[in-house]
Amino acid sequence: MQRSRFLLFVILTVMAIGVFLLLDGCSGNGEQGAGTASTFPVIDEALDVIKAKGVYPVDQDKLIEGALRGMADVIGDPYSTYLSQEEAAAHRESLAGERIGIGAEVTRSNGKFIIVAPVKGSPSEKAGLQPYDEIVRIDGERLDGDSLQDVVQRIRGKQGTTVKMTIYRPDLNKHLEVSVVRDAIPVKTVSAEIMEVRGEKIGYISLTKFAEESAKEWEKATNKLIKEGAQALIIDVRGNPGGYLHTVGDIAGSLLPEDTVFAYMQNAQGALTPLVTEKSEKYTYDEQLRKMPVVLLQDKGSASASEVLSGALKDLNRGFITGTTSFGKGTVQDITELSNGGEMKLSTHKWLTPKEQWIHGKGVKTDLEVAQNKLFSEHIRLVAEVYKDGDFHDDIAYGQRLLEGLGYSVGRADGYFDESTARAVHDFRVDAKVKADESMDRVFFTALKDNVEAFRKDRQNDDQLQMALGYIHHKVTEN
Numbered sequence: 297m298q299r300s301r302f303l304l305f306v307i308l309t310v311m312a313i314g315v316f317l318l319l320d321g322c323s324g325n326g327e328q329g330a331g332t333a334s335t336f337p338v339i340d341e342a343l344d345v346i347k348a349k350g351v352y353p354v355d356q357d358k359l360i361e362g363a364l365r366g367m368a369d370v371i372g373d374p375y376s377t378y379l380s381q382e383e384a385a386a387h388r389e390s391l392a393g394e395r396i397g398i399g400a401e402v403t404r405s406n407g408k409f410i411i412v413a414p415v416k417g418s419p420s421e422k423a424g425l426q427p428y429d430e431i432v433r434i435d436g437e438r439l440d441g442d443s444l445q446d447v448v449q450r451i452r453g454k455q456g457t458t459v460k461m462t463i464y465r466p467d468l469n470k471h472l473e474v475s476v477v478r479d480a481i482p483v484k485t486v487s488a489e490i491m492e493v494r495g496e497k498i499g500y501i502s503l504t505k506f507a508e509e510s511a512k513e514w515e516k517a518t519n520k521l522i523k524e525g526a527q528a529l530i531i532d533v534r535g536n537p538g539g540y541l542h543t544v545g546d547i548a549g550s551l552l553p554e555d556t557v558f559a560y561m562q563n564a565q566g567a568l569t570p571l572v573t574e575k576s577e578k579y580t581y582d583e584q585l586r587k588m589p590v591v592l593l594q595d596k597g598s599a600s601a602s603e604v605l606s607g608a609l610k611d612l613n614r615g616f617i618t619g620t621t622s623f624g625k626g627t628v629q630d631i632t633e634l635s636n637g638g639e640m641k642l643s644t645h646k647w648l649t650p651k652e653q654w655i656h657g658k659g660v661k662t663d664l665e666v667a668q669n670k671l672f673s674e675h676i677r678l679v680a681e682v683y684k685d686g687d688f689h690d691d692i693a694y695g696q697r698l699l700e701g702l703g704y705s706v707g708r709a710d711g712y713f714d715e716s717t718a719r720a721v722h723d724f725r726v727d728a729k730v731k732a733d734e735s736m737d738r739v740f741f742t743a744l745k746d747n748v749e750a751f752r753k754d755r756q757n758d759d760q761l762q763m764a765l766g767y768i769h770h771k772v773t774e775n
Contacts (some may be wrong), residue, residue, distance in 0.1 A: 324754055340365065359634070364638065373643050375629055381637035383450070395430045395483055396455045400425055403677055404444045405691075410678050415481065423461070423476040428678055428738065432471065433462035453478045466680065466738060488515035490524050491755075494767045499526030499588075500761075503547075506539025506601040511546035515579040518550065522582045528589040528768045531605075534619060534760070538600025540627065541571075548608050549573035550581035551590060551615075558608040560648040561628065568648070589771040591764045592614035594660065595668065599623035606660045607649035616665045616767060619760045624681070626656030666763045671748055672702035679741040685734065687713045695736050698744050702751065 299739040312630060364378040380388055403410050411429040414420035425508020431439065434450045442450070451459055461474050488501040496580050499521035503510065521529070548558040557570040592606050592615050603622045609615030628645040648654050679691045693711035700706050718734040727741040751757055 308707070314389045315323050320727055327376075351688075356745065360636070361638065364634075364640070368640065368642075373627075375504070375627055376642045376706040379639045379641060380588050384637070384639040387463040387639075392482060395481045396452075396478055397481055398423075398425075398451060398459065398478055399481045402431070402444065402447065404678070405679060406681055408418050408680060409439060409442075409444070409447050410680060412678055416482060417478050419479050425474060425476070426465065426467075427679060428466055430464040430466075430680070431461055432464050435460050438460075443747050446745075455479060467548040483507065484513065485510045488516050488517035488521055491530075491765065493765050496769055496772050497525045497527055498765060498768055498772070499524075499529045500532065501529065503536055503602075503604060505536060506547070508540065508543070510539065510543050511579060514547050515581055518585055519580075519582050526588070527592075527772045529585070530591045530593060530764050530768060531601040531615070532761075533593040533598045533605065534593055535595065535597040535656040536599070537623075538625070541601065541604075544601040544604045545573070546576060546579060546736065548605055549576060550579070550585050551664075552608070552612065553586060555614065557650050558612075559650065560652060562646040562648055562654075563644070570653070571647075590645075590769055591768045592617050593760055593764050594619045594622045594662070595760075596620055596659070598660075600625040603660050604647060605653055607653070607655060609661060610663070611650040611653070613648075616664070616771075617660065617662045618764050618767065619662055620665060620667070621661050622655070622657035624655055624658040626654050664763065664767070666760045669701065669757060671698065671751055672758070674701070674748070675697065676745055676748055677768055678745065680738055681760060682738070683713055683736040685715065685718050687715050691741075692717070692736060695721070695744060698748055702747060726740060 306412070342393040343356070346354060347356065348358060355640060361378070361380060364583045367755040368376050398420040399415035399421035401412040401415075403412050411420070411425050411427060411432040413427050414425045431447065433439070435449070437450075439447060451461075453459060455478055457476050458477050461476065463474055464472055465472050485505045486501065486503055488499065491498045491500050495634050501514070501517055501521065503514070509632070518529075541746065543560065552558060554573055554575055556573045558573055559571045561569045561571060562726075563569075590609060592609055594602065594606050594617060598606065598619075599622065603625065606615075606617050606622060610617050626646055626648070628647050629641045630644040631639050631641045633639055646654055646656065648677050673692075674697065677694070679694070681689075681691060681696075683689060683692050688711050690711055692713050693709050696706045696709040696711070697719060698719075699720045701725070704724055705715040705716070706720045713736070721736055721740060722732060722734045724744070724747075725740060728747060730743050755761060
């Protein structure tokens, strides 16, 4: 039995350095019965040759999966791809309302698998895992030769089951045995707060994805903001890679009049189908949402469903767009389940803005372009190695960039540890009140991470948000 669903999503996480520990994927299918693999003789011929004469034995299921993956790759579309059963499960989890796991972020650094941070209140925090803990064994087995995805897969499991890990804790210089019970980790995609600007109350709402439960979260958050006296709304979709079409439709419908075309779908033959806002039967949005001034904040990481929303607000003159030009993904994927448990994700439609503009490869342009401090685009990571004058490494370049962003004079960011870098490291360590020397060690990188995170949390340093607040305050007082 096959099932299809439309999805607008940019896959940006497959090669990510940090990943959340998610629900365990199902086991693979068993051996297929002997005989033909397709109705195309040439495929069966190739399959028979490989199985009969190949010096390296290959499982038939793997050969067939390789053929499926190859068919998708030949299309030349980065958004059309074959997903194995495990990949499909992980993809669905990325848009689910909750995940089963231990609630920790893991990164790989110089061949080591390091805990970045346990999620507050998660099983990993309750079990006592800490930042910089190095995972050495999982259920008694070493991680030699494993990739980051392999490690994540081994930690995943069913809710209520236990994963045992041997970790090395640098602060204690010893190995510890830790048992963590896997549990449901809620996935929150919407956060909101009231910001007061010179006596006016501005509602700020951040959307990290257009996931399954995002419209419900949006309903709760916006109703609360309005109840607290919000006079206008800033919608932040910076770094939002997209999600479900029906979710962005629900959210757009809360901001636009009923029966408004917020986008068009265009099939391979060029036929257009309008997507129209409808009265929601699932959600009760405050009518004031359709009237209050709106500013949408976006950047180059805002893609697909995020662009549907910004394109609609811009074309319909419903909101002011600021930040930087968005990613530029104007296709829609139809996901079809296959009999082997995998899925074929295929671009089947283009989507167009209400003015029938295709933004693919171009993005949605802002009404006001505002550059952001480079510290906001840095991926903050943990580094466990020690570097000193004369060393050369990407970790050093990372430290140089962060020091420069914090205002220290480094003079270079190419990864070579020279005298100017040593002076900047020393000055930073003195200011951060950590042991004053000139090396980049774990203490240095931890303090650097804390300082950058504090910098980014300070709203005054967010140039794009400050511009949005200034504009929306003007609109409120103007009315």
